[in-house]
Amino acid sequence: MNLASLTPEERDALAAEYVLGTLEAREARAVAAALPGDAALAEAVAMWEARLAPLTMLAPPEAPPPGLWDRIAAALDPKPVVKPKSWLAGLLDPWRIGAIGGTAVAATLAAFILLRPEPAPRMMTVLLTDRDQPAWLVEADQGGLRLASLNPRPAPEGRALQLWALPQGATAPTSLGLIPAEGRISVAPQVIQPSPGMLIEITVEPPGGSPTGRPTGPILFIGRLAPATGS
């Protein structure tokens, strides 16, 4: 395919089909390869991307598998090959410790302090009643999430209270379990990884919890996790 000899109409039609996705692999590769050096083609592709972009909204949003970000981060940063062993062995060699002296020890300490992971941020939110009275305290960090009742009140007769979390960007909340009568619940980080901005809500559900895995009853309490500064 000689892209340089195309008429403007042919070029525009090719750009349209490239954006639409109907070109075969070879043609699509040829267009992609020509784009950086062909301003007219790049302009036509950009115009078609803008025209058709709203159609992407037809794809139903779907939560990606957990751990996908970690995979992407690992692919972005292939782990450098480190050989701490020899360095460490040298440092720990008793015959050399005296020679290295205090500076090295101080440097090691500094490195240890610098390399130590930052303390995980603590997050909190207070869930209010419809009269803006504090009802529940939610506290979370990388070690999980804890809920405590500030103003104990039983679930409505014959119903259960269920706790949910909705991470930012997620379309469906995750159940964190039923709230026992004593009003305390602790959620392991394997169930939910708390993050700032996460919505926490409590709904009224049938005994035993929502039968659908999603909230079915009214939301009694809602709040959003925020970093607890100064903690």
Next chain:
Amino acid sequence: MGCLWRLGVAICRPMDAETDLAPLLSAVAGGDRTALRAIYERQATRLFGVANAILRDRDAAADAMQDAFLRIAGRAGQFDPERGTPEAWLAAIVRYAALDLARSRGREIPTDDPALGDQPVPAEALDRVESSAEGRRLRQCLATLEERNRRGIVLAFVHGLSHAQIAARLELPLGTVKAWIRRGLLRLRECLA
């Protein structure tokens, strides 16, 4: 903050979610990894949906997302706000990554899923399309196309079907489908001009 309650599912997002993406992309162009993660956290659910609509396989969609985010990290400096929104730019990269993967698999992706294109588009999906002025105009223009023409364009764009797959699905000769889609695209361009 705008919140919408539907069946107890909170759909809330800060009003500035869109405007925040452009500075994040600039930061990514400068090598800021936390900005890339912030983009991922805000957009992953929408973008994974875009990839999975094309690949219809969560593992493959995850591969496409990984590929797309490597491209986003490398090309964030090419984002030009004059040419479109950050959302559209991100979605285009994810679509190309998913389409490349679909092509490399010979597009051996099942297309006999009855949910593909035959059923009416759910109302909430149309609401999402019509959430922008561009989307409303596009929908009006699509409505002026013949039904099969419109379906062909949606099947290709949203579900990544090739000309041959669309022809098989609409039970039309390949050449006819190619010509129809090309004509439909020309009509769309005129209508949107």
